[in-house]
Amino acid sequence: RKEVEQDPGPFNVPEGATVAFNCTYSNSASQSFFWYRQDCRKEPKLLMSVYSSGNEDGRFTAQLNRASQYISLLIRDSKLSDSATYLCVVNLRNAGNMLTFGGGTRLMVKP
């Protein structure tokens, strides 16, 4: 079983739609959580950190459920420019600062 699991997609949605991605992680000792965005043939870039209280950044909302070991990302009013792969990432306190990535969920926003 992978440490961080995501539905690979692709999710094909029209512009303006709301789309949600989910992710589960296996290690209950995980301490911090992130969503990274990766465009085709580019490096991953931090989209947002994820906190237990939930957090919002513009059209993006991230939620963490520690009891269920579940992380979500909601994108409202999708734009063509949101098309990318979204990587769910966790960090273990006792593993230095190495990041453990899910396989990514691909989003395609269509006009």
Place this chain on the structure above:
Amino acid sequence: GAGVSQTPSNKVTEKGKYVELRCDPISGHTALYWYRQSLGQGPEFLIYFQGTGAADDSGLPNDRFFAVRPEGSVSTLKIQRTERGDSAVYLCASSRGLAFPDTQYFGPGTRLTVL
């Protein structure tokens, strides 16, 4: 300011050859990481440096892989006797090395192809 840079951007080599991949971290970042990303997968951790020393090399797949960071800045990932399965994008990241957690910034990667 300048981000993480990696050279070369692409490297094609033959099976059995030796390759070196270079990473220049963001100036002042004490922590440096190497990851490997195969097609359709997320990046996988290889090794982590804090300053000059390898704080965690548990992700290196075997003893053909080695990395150094002699002056605590530039790092080189070295792969001996390359195999076709080594083909991937090798990503470097750096961070300030502050107390956990600490945002990592990625370079554009080196795409290695082993023929």
